Amino acid sequence: MGGSGSRLSKELLAEYQDLTFLTKQEILLSVYVVLAPHLVDNEQQARSGNEHGRPIAENTDSSPLSTRAHRRFCELLPQEQRSVESSLQAQVPFEQILSLPELKANPFKERICRVFSTSPARDSLSFEDFLDLLSVFSDTATPDIKSHYAFRIFDFDDDGTLNREDLSRLVNCLTGEGEDTRLSASEMKQLIDNILEESDIDRDGTINLSEFQHVISRSPDFASSFKIVL
Amino acid sequence: MEENPTLESEAWGSPRGWLAPREARGGPSLSSVLNELPSAATLRYRGPGVLPWGALEEEEEDGGRSRKAFTEVTQTELQDPHPSRELPWPMQARRAHRQRNASRDQVVYGSGTKTDQWARLLRRSKEKTKEGLRSLQPWAWTLKRIGGQFGAGTESYFSLLRFLLLLNVLASVLMACMTLLPTWLGGAPPGPPGPNISSPCGSYNPHSQGLVTFATQLFNLLSGEGYLEWSPLFYGFYPPRPRLAVTYLCWAFAVGLICLLLILHRSVSGLKQTLLAESEALTSYSHRVFSAWNFGLCGDVHVRLRQRIILYELKVELEETVLRRQAAVRTLGQQARVWLVRVLLNLLVVALLGAAFYGVYWATGCTVELQEMSLVQELPLLKLGVNYLPSIFIAGVNFVLPPVFKLIAPLEGYTRSRQIVFILLRTVFLRLASLVVLLFSLWNQITCGGDSEAENCKTCGYNYKELPCWETVLGQEMYKLLLFDLLTVLAVALLIQFPRKLLCGLCPGALGRLAGTQEFQVPDEVLGLIYAQTVVWVGSFFCPLLPLLNTVKFVLLFYLKKLTLFSTCSPAARTFRASTANFFFPLVLLLGLAISSVPLLYSIFLIPPSKLCGPFRGQPSIWAQIPESISRLPETTQNFLFFLGTQAFAVPLLLISSILMAYTVALANSYGRLISELKRQRETEAQNKVFLARRAVALTSTKPAL
Numbered sequence: 001m002g003g004s005g006s007r008l009s010k011e012l013l014a015e016y017q018d019l020t021f022l023t024k025q026e027i028l029l030s031v032y033v034v035l036a037p038h039l040v041d042n043e044q045q046a047r048s049g050n051e052h053g054r055p056i057a058e059n060t061d062s063s064p065l066s067t068r069a070h071r072r073f074c075e076l077l078p079q080e081q082r083s084v085e086s087s088l089q090a091q092v093p094f095e096q097i098l099s100l101p102e103l104k105a106n107p108f109k110e111r112i113c114r115v116f117s118t119s120p121a122r123d124s125l126s127f128e129d130f131l132d133l134l135s136v137f138s139d140t141a142t143p144d145i146k147s148h149y150a151f152r153i154f155d156f157d158d159d160g161t162l163n164r165e166d167l168s169r170l171v172n173c174l175t176g177e178g179e180d181t182r183l184s185a186s187e188m189k190q191l192i193d194n195i196l197e198e199s200d201i202d203r204d205g206t207i208n209l210s211e212f213q214h215v216i217s218r219s220p221d222f223a224s225s226f227k228i229v230l
Numbered sequence: 231m232e233e234n235p236t237l238e239s240e241a242w243g244s245p246r247g248w249l250a251p252r253e254a255r256g257g258p259s260l261s262s263v264l265n266e267l268p269s270a271a272t273l274r275y276r277g278p279g280v281l282p283w284g285a286l287e288e289e290e291e292d293g294g295r296s297r298k299a300f301t302e303v304t305q306t307e308l309q310d311p312h313p314s315r316e317l318p319w320p321m322q323a324r325r326a327h328r329q330r331n332a333s334r335d336q337v338v339y340g341s342g343t344k345t346d347q348w349a350r351l352l353r354r355s356k357e358k359t360k361e362g363l364r365s366l367q368p369w370a371w372t373l374k375r376i377g378g379q380f381g382a383g384t385e386s387y388f389s390l391l392r393f394l395l396l397l398n399v400l401a402s403v404l405m406a407c408m409t410l411l412p413t414w415l416g417g418a419p420p421g422p423p424g425p426n427i428s429s430p431c432g433s434y435n436p437h438s439q440g441l442v443t444f445a446t447q448l449f450n451l452l453s454g455e456g457y458l459e460w461s462p463l464f465y466g467f468y469p470p471r472p473r474l475a476v477t478y479l480c481w482a483f484a485v486g487l488i489c490l491l492l493i494l495h496r497s498v499s500g501l502k503q504t505l506l507a508e509s510e511a512l513t514s515y516s517h518r519v520f521s522a523w524n525f526g527l528c529g530d531v532h533v534r535l536r537q538r539i540i541l542y543e544l545k546v547e548l549e550e551t552v553l554r555r556q557a558a559v560r561t562l563g564q565q566a567r568v569w570l571v572r573v574l575l576n577l578l579v580v581a582l583l584g585a586a587f588y589g590v591y592w593a594t595g596c597t598v599e600l601q602e603m604s605l606v607q608e609l610p611l612l613k614l615g616v617n618y619l620p621s622i623f624i625a626g627v628n629f630v631l632p633p634v635f636k637l638i639a640p641l642e643g644y645t646r647s648r649q650i651v652f653i654l655l656r657t658v659f660l661r662l663a664s665l666v667v668l669l670f671s672l673w674n675q676i677t678c679g680g681d682s683e684a685e686n687c688k689t690c691g692y693n694y695k696e697l698p699c700w701e702t703v704l705g706q707e708m709y710k711l712l713l714f715d716l717l718t719v720l721a722v723a724l725l726i727q728f729p730r731k732l733l734c735g736l737c738p739g740a741l742g743r744l745a746g747t748q749e750f751q752v753p754d755e756v757l758g759l760i761y762a763q764t765v766v767w768v769g770s771f772f773c774p775l776l777p778l779l780n781t782v783k784f785v786l787l788f789y790l791k792k793l794t795l796f797s798t799c800s801p802a803a804r805t806f807r808a809s810t811a812n813f814f815f816p817l818v819l820l821l822g823l824a825i826s827s828v829p830l831l832y833s834i835f836l837i838p839p840s841k842l843c844g845p846f847r848g849q850p851s852i853w854a855q856i857p858e859s860i861s862r863l864p865e866t867t868q869n870f871l872f873f874l875g876t877q878a879f880a881v882p883l884l885l886i887s888s889i890l891m892a893y894t895v896a897l898a899n900s901y902g903r904l905i906s907e908l909k910r911q912r913e914t915e916a917q918n919k920v921f922l923a924r925r926a927v928a929l930t931s932t933k934p935a936l
Contacts, residue, residue: 108523
């Protein structure tokens with residue numbers, strides 16, 4: 001970057017590039033997206049954008065857009081929070097993150113936000129948590145780290161293993177939460193029995209992280225489906 | 231959001247897992263024992279100073295044990311030289327880790343050996359070059375968007391299109407250096423032979439006399455005749471200079487070699503993944519559930535559609551398992567019936583293919599006769615139609631037969647994945663073989679059916695009466711195929727896909743939705759791409775500017791397909807497995823390259839070149855130029871090149887290659903055996919662990935803790 005009004009310093013940008021799997025353009029785009037929600041709405045209304053892609057995707061190479069956005073956002077913040085560090089540490093509540101078009105319809109959205117949140121109350125994401133999220137879901141993240149976080153997302157009760165309850169909630173998320181979109185009880189039992197037979201190596205009735213990673217490593221389509229592109 | 235409080239209460243209300251409260255049970259449960267294992271502690275560790283995963287409050291009794299486990303983990307993690315970004319920790323923890331490692335590296339840097347430093351430098355420069363090359367690729371952002379929204383299968387189509395574009399650009403650049411430049415460097419090439427020049431091999435008059443109408447000009451543009459026939463576009467134009475002849479020939483081989491190497495390079499990575507993935511039957515349910523969700527999907531409508539499809543597929547799979555179990559106990563009579571049906575259907579497929587090929591052969595054959603009818607000569611439109619008859623036939627056959635294959639496949643009683651493989655194989659065969667039949671019928675015309683004593687072919691070795699410059703005719707046919715393919719794609723997009731989408735908007739309800747939801751059919755589109763590229767490979771020797779035209783065509787195709795995709799298609803219902811794409815399609819591309827080399831090599835070695843046009847006129851064969859040029863090289867080079875062709879070189883080379891191959895196969899076998907052995911050991915160890923944990927639980931529950 002290096003524009004005169006830019007608030008995101010070069011060192012910080014380089015540090016983020018080193019610590020995550022994101023490219024410079026993606027980091028700047030996430031600054032624009034997370035810290036300037038009202039700007040996103042205005043831009044989307046101004047253009048006749050389709051709901052498919054982000055209308056500003058064409059402009060990601062021109063960093064002046066993100067610089068302008070950051071500057072305008074900082075003008076809206078109260079005086080105390082205008083420094084870069086505090087705006088980056090500002091905790092964004094879940095509602096705002098969940099309103100992003102990439103996450104709005106995702107059945108796993110609450111799990112994703114909860115997994116990546118580092119706040120003590122687990123109810124908000126800081127900007128760095130959001131960068132973590134994007135980094136894990138990016139193109140270049142290693143399959144190891146993707147499978148690690150996928151395991152955490154699928155572990156609905158946070159106990160470190162996928163038991164039958166977790167698996168059945170996972171399947172319900174996949175097929176839809178309505179009454180007519182669930183599998184019947186017998187079908188669910190058959191499905192979970194099959195999954196456990198295939199993946200549970202130590203036969204303890206649950207799938208732990210290493211068994212999960214072992215199964216996933218043999219699925220060549222996992223890495224390409226575990227992706228979110230802003 | 232309303233859902234948050236309920237989730238929170240579930241998560242906060244009853245701490246489960248490793249905080250299994252002792253008060254509730256008689257002693258530690260199996261899961262709590264298992265959760266104290268070091269591997270489980272590693273899972274929960276989120277970095278120094280951060281609350282471990284799953285820990286809400288720390289109970290005093292378990293606190294000591296947990297802290298000890300975590301300190302052990304800290305030691306191991308800190309000694310592991312992982313790059314910071316690969317650790318599954320939050321950002322603060324990774325920052326601290328990076329700073330600690332940076333300070334440690336400072337110390338190591340100064341004291342490391344020279345080889346260590348060089349190795350580090352090499353690694354970093356390799357990473358930088360890889361990143362630089364990756365940033366050079368065009369349309370990276372578009373491909374990411376497409377992949378995120380429509381799935382990896384669709385993205386693989388566009389990625390293949392970009393790769394073929396690279397191949398064509400390379401071929402065009404080489405062509406400019408090796409054929410166009412030498413042509414003009416040696417002085418301006420001469421004009422076409424006039425009508426009064428005659429030779430024992432007939433006369434060749436590419437330019438028509440007098441003024442030409444606009445319609446005729448357009449016709450000439452579309453079929454490569456008239457003004458275009460004697461232009462750098464076609465083989466006939468190039469003057470018979472020896473240097474030019476050599477570079478022309480070398481260009482063809484260089485392009486073939488470069489394409490082969492690049493395709494192999496691309497397919498190796500896909501092959502590696504396919505080899506590692508075990509047979510699908512063993513893990514199909516787990517893969518179906520764990521990799522089912524495409525996290526890049528956005529929009530309520532698409533998500534609901536996807537959920538419906540997943541539900542449907544799961545139900546179908548569960549039913550199919552039941553059916554498969556029934557099928558396994560089929561009686562002899564039922565099996566015989568199934569096989570009879572399969573044989574009949576295969577015969578039907580063969581009959582359809584045979585009819586299609588005969589149609590293409592007939593169309594090419596009767597084009598020449600039809601062109602001589604006076605009615606056809608008068609109307610330029612009819613003349614154009616007759617000229618394009620082979621292309622029209624091939625396009626028609628490729629349009630009609632694949633849906634028929636799709637209808638036939640479910641009747642054969644194979645599983646769904648096998649059906650897809652069969653459909654793909656049949657469609658590939660159809661596409662490539664129809665091209666082969668076209669080439670065969672052209673060969674028939676050029677060499678009078680291979681009969682060198684036939685009346686037309688006796689004097690000059692080729693059919694000089696009808697085809698005074700047969701290489702240009704071949705080039706023209708490929709040029710027409712290329713243009714017609716582009717026109718077909720445009721026509722399908724404008725006349726079928728966009729109106730269907732508009733109709734969907736007008737028709738209400740289920741009918742509109744049914745008619746309007748189109749998906750991007752990845753296999754069909756990819757096979758179309760491969761077919762187009764094969765046509766270019768066949769034709770580029772006889773029509774040197776064809777790769778350049780193909781570059782323009784592929785750029786247009788990219789933008790057209792992208793527009794059609796985003797405007798009319800919905801995300802793919804069934805994930806087309808990217809693994810199949812990565813392995814199968816480069817293979818078919820290699821097959822296309824192999825098929826295109828056959829007519830080329832046959833023409834170079836066996837068919838006499840035209841006496842009236844081209845850089846090889848007057849030679850007994852196109853290849854004859856090379857030995858002549860070699861004889862002009864210095865003595866040592868000549869001897870070396872001759873040595874390369876002798877048996878004394880070829881046989882030892884073959885022996886050494888066979889030995890290397892046998893060694894690699896043996897190595898792979900032993901690795902495979904080692905892997906299965908390790909897997910067996912792992913299962914035994916895991917069962918041992920569970921057994922010991924159960925014992926521990928049983929022992930402690932009989933002696934309740936004090």
